[in-house]
Amino acid sequence: MIEQDVLERILAGAVSGGADFAEVYAEDKRSTSAGLDDGRVEQVTSGRDRGAGIRVVAGETTGFAYTSDLSEPGLAAAASAASAAASQGGGGVRKVLLTASAPHRPNSVEQDPDTVAKAAKVELLNRMNEAARSYGPEIVQVSAGYGDSRKKVLIANTDGVLTDDEVVRTLLRISAVADGDTGMQTGYQSMGHTIGFEVFNTVDVEELAREAARQAITKLKARPAPSGAMPVVIKHGTGGVLFHEACGHGLEADLIAKGASVYAGKVGEQVASPLVTLVDDGTMPGEWGTLGFDDEGHITQRNVLIEDGVLSDYMWDFLRARKEDRPQSGNGRRQSYQHLPMVRMTNTFVLDGPDDADDIVASTPNGVYVAKLGGGSVNTATGDFVFGMTEAYLIEDGKITEPLRDGNLIGNGPKVLQDIDMLANDFTMGSPGTCGKDGQGVPVGDGQPTLRVKSLTIGGTSS
Amino acid sequence: MTMAKGSGDTSDLTELARRITALAGSGEQVEVYAARGRSTTVRAYEGEVESFKRGTSQGLGVRLVANGRQGFASAGTLDPDVAVETLAEARENASLAEPDEFVGLSEPDGVVAPDLVLLDPELHQLTDDQRVSYGLAVERAVLGRDPRVTGVRAAAFSDGWGEAAIVSTQGVDIWSDGGSCSVSVSPLAVDGDETQIGFAVDAARQPAALDIEAVGLEAIERAVEMIGAVKPESARLTAVLDKRVVASFMDIVAGTLSGDRVSRGRSPFAERLHETIGVPGLSLIDDGTDPESLSADVHDGEGLATRRNVLVDDGRLAMFLYHSASARRAATRSTGSALRGARSTPGVGVHSLSILPGDTGFDDLVSGVGEGVFIQRVNGLHSGVNSISGDLSVGVQGRMIRGGALAEPIREATIATTLQRLLLGINRIGSDVERLPGGTQSVSMSVDEISLSGT
Known part of the structure; x- marks a missing residue:
């Protein structure tokens, strides 16, 4: 996302006004989501975000500025805004040397959602809709959503820390409405993990949907809580x-x-x-x-x-x-x-x-x-x-x-x-x-x- | 469209939106929403700047409809190359949706947009030194006035402006801007081993209109008045609801009047149009054109003019709110109620809600109740209100009402009813009308048959 020598220059510049700590946090995020309602997949959306936040600490004061411009001049402008806010004057030349941390990846992603056809994601929603509606005639409405994202993060600071991380998220949710003599009731289920699309090899999405439907129907007979x-x-x-x-x-x-x-x-x-x-x-x-x-x-x-x-x-x-x-x-x-x-x-x-x-x-x-x-x-x-x-x-x-x-x-x-x-x-x-x-x-x-x-x-x- | 310029050159947003819209293929409807904003927040702590935060954000959202299928894509940048890619993503996404005869963009409807100036030039003249002094002042406003106030959890000044352009192949081409600033503070009041947090906020279009002293006094009062609060006994009784609480509840009620929810069978009031759903005297109006409201808008999120919508008229459900797609589904017209940012597709919502006042002063509300409870704050709204079944159960703080007067403070309690019963159970509507910082105009009211749960 950003070269190491650029990070080192930006950080050194950020503390040149006398601050005692500076940090660059940069991220690049892509996401996809799909929504089903009223029996049909109504919308598929995608989004992307990229930017950096620069933090400069001087004593008890923190200056912070963010930008969606990851070029060196863009980062330098944000660093200057952050350090102006935190600056106590004085300062001098301080060299920043970054040492990359060893990777730490608690999650192993087998099937990056980016590599999965959107049609396969949409299909999950149709399966859930079908399962929830066929659970019982009381189910009058179903909405379901799928979402995944991949966020790459790069963090560097004047203590020499340099880490990069990547977090993949996969999420599914379903809401069912049941109608009966006493009005409408709702059921809701969701699942989300920091792994890839392989999660659906083990998660039974129909069961998730039936569970939401069961909850809604059960509540039709609910009495007021004490x-x-x-x-x-x-x-x-x-x-x-x-x-x-x-x-x-x-x-x-x-x-x-x-x-x-x-x-x-x-x-x-x-x-x-x-x-x-x-x-x-x-x-x-x-x-x-x-x-x-x-x-x-x-x-x-x-x-x-x-x-x-x-x-x-x-x-x-x-x-x-x-x-x-x-x-x-x-x-x-x-x-x-x-x-x-x-x-x-x-x-x-x-x-x-x-x-x-x-x-x-x-x-x-x-x-x-x-x-x-x-x-x-x-x-x-x-x-x-x-x-x-x-x-x-x-x-x-x-x-x-x-x-x-x-x-x-x-x-x-x-x-x-x-x-x-x-x-x-x-x-x-x-x-x-x-x-x-x-x-x-x-x-x-x-x-x-x-x-x-x-x-x-x-x-x-x-x- | 508004010509309330004030934020410099605005043509680049409109230009970009027009350029991307022009790339629509044959048979495609395209709508581009381009926005940018800048905000600054100063937080003060112990007389110093704790943090100074500034950022400029950009957003681009492209909605594309082809063959009755809608796709959407967004990006956190106004980079022209990314914008072209975003259009391509929206096109791909549309191909994956299922056809829906009602889906589609807004069509200009000839309603004239209100002439509102939503960006005060003074806001642009703010210097960073002034921002810092406002931030420090709001912390100072709670210190040294009550020996029990030991400090703050947070004290902040924020300001920001934004501008947005919407252009579509259906003839929408609008641009607008707006800005506001706010101060807020949450002081800590300590008495023995008990600590209470207060909170108050004020917001305005220009800093000179902020009443920092009043914010300080209100925040202190809200912290110290809860000292010594006890858990009340469970009872069914009449409650006086503070105007802020009324605003929270009526916002939820107004949310259930979304035509989108109604047509999908997700509103407890879906079958009740033109029927009585509230007591006589209860009127709810959504007026995005109200210049006094901080949440006023010139246009809705699809570029149609905002308008004054009377939702509940003297207890009768008068209308539902619609954006373009939900209006087509219900065979009616948009009410200018599309709400959105650049990063999401439009939903249906309220611009600026007003609850019309009654004729009972606050003191008379309390004395009229005799024995009951005064609810000053609620929490757990997101977990305690089911806007489909109408069940409502929220955590509360307030005071008991005994002998027609406010008595001991209470905490660790809940009140429960349903939205349906709440509207029909209103006993008296207060005359103490106030515009709250969020834009809602609200009053206090008394409501019968509320379940208070405590010990």
Whole structure:
């Protein structure tokens, strides 16, 4: 994308005004998507993006400028804008020598989506549409989407770091609408991986579609969700968002540093039930939040955040780690070259516990069983968080009974972590997610075994 | 088309769009959307510039329809060679879609575009020093006023402008520009081991119109008023909804009135045209031509003039919103409601929503409720609202209402209802009309039969 000697000159120029750090992040991204709705493939689209963001740090101030012009003059202009913003005057000549990092490719892509005919991608949508509609006459509408992308990233900085990475993503989603006496209901399924088109050799796309249809039809019989606090059992592979919101964001070092997290100053303390070990791991092959290097050129790694309930560490990016004089953790991420990096999660999950999933339900006299969760959000200062349930059932006398209408659950992170009183041994990863923070969205993964929270508030209407 | 020049030479966008459109083959409809923008954001922290961010972005989107099939391709550049390749990609993509008799581009409909000036020349005269001083000022505006406010999570000033040209083989050829600036701050208020975050924002077409002091005071109030908040008891009661909350909910309601969703059977109000869906006095208007609104537009995303659309008139569902394709599907005309950027095809949406005021002052809303809850903030809208079934369940913060007055603050609670019940359950509509920074004009209101979930 950019020659090494050009990068070295641009970086040297960027710090010539006296800044203490400069970085070039360049990307070249191609994407394809296709959408089916109302029974037909309505649209196939493609997009391309190329550009660089240049960051210059002087003391506590960061200057940043981005450009879609990757020529040396284009980069130099962006570098000059970034360094003007960060400059403290003074300066001098500083030579920058880059050393290329050894490749780190957690994902092995066998079939680059670029080499696959678009017709084959469109065909997946038709198969899903067919499978969902033939699941039951109640299904009145189906929409489905396919997307793939390939992003090449080049990162260089004045510490001598030079990394390149390539991330391929393949995504499929389907939404089904069922109509019945009580109105319309919806079902949704998605799958996404950081590998190529070979994913469809193992994923049963018809099954994904039938699952969305089953969910929608099941909810036609749903009764209003209860209102108030009660035990909640969350099915494996669906509840990772709970940890993402209940504590993931609160363990990001930038929020800790500003005193905007309930977990500030709690390292070494028991912050969760002893059952809970929480890990953020950017190296899991094929998962949605997996990267070779983070978006600051730091190699991704497996970080244990909570071990047996004890808070062991936060997640770090370059600026926060530098300030605390400690290593980065591979959690500096950004949405694109037009954005500044900050501390973000990758794949965040809870490890297996000792219990059997069936026993968890059986030992819950009354409560709610959540089989599928939607998104969530958190106020990191108070720890209060909400997340949606899109498929849920009552638990009565230790048995899963009637389906419930959609609603939000609300809880307080630190309290919910302590209230996890059963954890099964059936860990699976969940579906692909997009995590939003300060206006930037990045792909993340999550996972967890079936678990029970002693008390969560269900935001339904039935008393 | 607007001639509100102000951002220098604009002909290059139009020229590029015309040149690519002219490459349409026989029987092909082509529409080119070319855009560029520049934005700057200054974030302040502890009296210093934390970050200064600037960038220029470009975007090109090409929509091509041939034999009833639509394809789209986009690029993050205005490079002419890439533009030609993008057209070729759109053509290839179109060949893979299935034919649809309703698909196609917009046809000029003779509606005259409003004469709006959406870019204030003052915005272009801003210097970087001024930007920095605005950023520092908004942080300062929350410090030293309340001993509980210890600092900020973020304080920022942003400004940006953009311009776009749309040219099509069907006779569309428009160009427009616009710009705005904003300040926002989220202070932290600490009391013992409790921390609360506040937030406030103001936006305007020129920096002089920003009220930084008011933003500071509002942000502080929103942080400190939640200190000591408790989890309420679950109950079914009457709620007074703050105008910001009303705006969030009515934006969702307006979204369900998209003709595209209606014709695909994805709206809870699909079968309800001309019927009563809300209480008397409830009127929702989408007016993209309103010069007072920051979200006003001269044209929609297909180059048609924006217009004033009355969606709900005194409780009656008066119309749905359409772009060109959804209008053809419904055998009607576009309402100028195509929304898009350069990188995506048009969808149907609201330009600038207004909820017409009633005659009850805010204090009377609260005293009229007697026993209930005042909802000041909601969260989890994206996970808690199903715009097809209409189920609505969101996390809330606010205050209990006891004896007709605001009482203790509450947190870690939800309210739930359905969009359908919400509109019919409105008790009184406030007279406290306010234009919110996003452009929506809203009022407070009281709503019966809301389920509050807490302990």
